[in-house]
Amino acid sequence: MLETTSVERKGKKKDILSDIYSSLNNIEADKLEDGKEEIAIEKSNVLMIGPTGTGKTLMARTLARILDVPFASTDATSYTQAGYVGDDVENCVLRLLQAADYDVNRTEIGIIHIDEIDKLARRGGGEAGSWGARDVGGEGVQQALLRLLEGTILTLSAKPQAMVTSGYTSTSSSSTPSTRDTPNRGPRADGSTLINAAYEPPGWDPNNPMNRSTTGGKKGVREGLPGFSGGSGLGSKGDTFMVDTSNILFILSGAFVGLESIVSSRLGKGSMGFGAPLPASPATPRSTVAMKGLATTDLATYGLIPEFLGRLPVLSTLHPLSVADMVRILVEPRNALIKQYIAMFEKYGSELRFTHNALEVIAKEGLERGGGARGLRGVLEELLVDAMFEVPGSSVRYCLITGPVARREEPALYFSRGQKHLFSQAAEQDDKPIVSSGTHVGEVDDEVEEVPKLRAVG
Template sequence: MSVAPLSYEKIRPAFCRFTPAEIVKTLNDFVIGQQTSKRAVAVALRNRWRRKQITDSDLRGSLTPKNILMVGPTGVGKTEISRRLAKLTEAPFIKVEATKYTEVGFKGKDVESIIEDLYVASKKVAKTLLERHMQSEINVQVEKVITSSIAMKDGISEAKARELLESGQAEDKLISFHVTVIQEEEKGKKGPGLPFHLGDVDLTGEGFTFVLTQDKDTMKQRAPTKTHLTEKVSVARGHIEKDVKARMVSQVAIDNLAKEVCEEDGIVFIDEIDKVVLPRGEKRTEGNGEGVQQDLLPIIEGSVVNLKNNVAIRTDSILFIASGAFHACKPSDMIAELQGRLPVRVELQPLSEADFFKILTTPKYNLIRQNQALLRVEGVELEFTEKCIREIAKSAFEINRNAQNIGARRLYAILERVLEEISYDVEKYKAQKSVTVTAEMVKNALKDFLRKIDLAKFIL
């Protein structure tokens, strides 16, 4: 049994209907400040939904996403905004670094592999959506298999077995069942410079021999085999559900939906775009720089990218978000055509001391709560005074201002240093059960580091 072809519109996540204000409100729970950037991505997302509501197909086809360029220092939330947006909408999302790509014709990855990676992410999203849509039918089939197995083992009617199952009395019963297993032949290691894989290697006293097998795009699948298992119902349910999903949601259905998901809701975040931009007047190097920008143009503007297995992806409606610090160059140093493909430009501001304090306290799973949860596993309750948290925020701001500015990532380094002794000698603190981290502890942990920064000012 397999699911019939479904329209993406029928199973599209409800999150796609969020208003811009609702999207920004949700992003505020995870990213502090940067309201301009949040508003820009929220409007871009909402415009996708608005486009879908237009009944005139010609007009709808002419509407394309307004791609975004985020400009700002590292660690201020550029990537996090895009990642949270993708999670919120359950859209396929990939983050790539512009520096990994080279101009077509040179050794290295070319930019079309971006769309290949996005299609792979879209398959995962499509599989999740189809399984969720079919969940009620899947549950019925799983119950049938378990009920039949209980009835057969205990010699009772299926109606009686169903009663036991629904009442929860059958969870510890052992049942026997079959699941289908598709084993994949593992590829050997690919030799350098060869279009072949090293296959079976036989290490013997005579030296070693190996078999060369031609490289394939995908692993070769053996014929499905049925495996007999005996487990408690509570454990068996997971195995059976996985087996039923594999039968009801076919790979063909996933691939077909993935194409639509990729084209309609895909989000590509291109980080470090400034690293392939040369300051005006500087000589370009072969293989990257301006050549990579030129290769990005057709994909961002809208074209058809042909992938493996005869899959063609149109990029017209894919949302591209590029970001960079632009320390050594300016956005205006990009080639003019690429600037035109990224019409919405937002500047993210450096984080203030107040922002650092909010980062430590406002998000639901902030860094303070994360560290408390880690030590709670060891039986130690970690408490932070407000003065302590403000001292951490102040230290992060001062170190970023006087040393290299790495944004919110500085908080990770500071907390690791402050909690290093407690984390290492945790056995010593178990008897106390509770440890309070104070502002003095923060100052003592960072004094050597702060002294090095002060001395660095006098080094020529």
């Protein structure tokens, strides 16, 4: 089922799926048969390392949806050490509790994804520490996450929702004493009795701060202070929940820019003679660096403390996307970008089609922009901006995007309602390599008949 929502990442799903399966089996550990010794199976948290746009967050979210467990995704850059301005690390468990609709039992089997975990590296890096200063947003957050990753019982307080109370409105200066002191009662069309909103009930003391909280006028001095309930009898702290994080699976991810140079320097250090491994040059692309040799010592050199790495036993590396991966991302997932734009043009009353050559051109341009799969939407928006403006309300029934169109060499091809055979013929000619005497594969012969085109009018 995972292939319908995300593109397979060369076996990395096997690592994450096996860890999640073991984590869910730990919940059934107390249901062993009588006479057997109970063995607690501990969870294995996951650290995913890969460039941006390779689907780290999408993979974790998709797995949680397939397994029907609560899921919460947070950003590590907003966390700080306790006592400083910023979010505490316990907020990630609170978000998971909210995603589970405050069901503690479902919360304790959920998945928490923390992205940008590489931003928590020590400012000094490696054994140098943090240059003698307190690193409240880096090493301090790593130390605060230790007990959550290991498993602890947290006491979380969920604030109640704001209650809207309809109180009495203040009287205006134009009101007469008779209207302020006497209730205005009278029959209404529906048979009910109308009472003047400015009428104050007997015993109402406007100087009492306990009564001012329900009026729309001046508020009391103590109102708004912590622990002040405003006379409503309800506490401001809300409900308290006890959540055990022992079975909550933590999936951490980050780009870790510059980690490949650390791995290359370690593998190529002290190499001499024939057949010795040589360190990769700085100009070598990241995809050619052997990230399979990644070790925890490399991450410690990058800036993660050993105690933090010890609670992340599974290291999963994602390589950069290739052109073939980008083409699959465009067409294969359930909510693929090509499917989205095809559905959009169906609402316009037109059929949109992309040739395989056009998909390759779009994938190459998106890959050159950087950012992984996130750059594909920008390429498609620039490519289809004219078509999305001209097709709605026109006589265009078919819209074709070919390789030359994707390369901005010509505008999109439009066909009217009776030109479906020309529409299909043009799509086949763009995908089929044309070979003739004196031409090479991929070169267009001048003798090929040009397909009639139609431009949108109106």
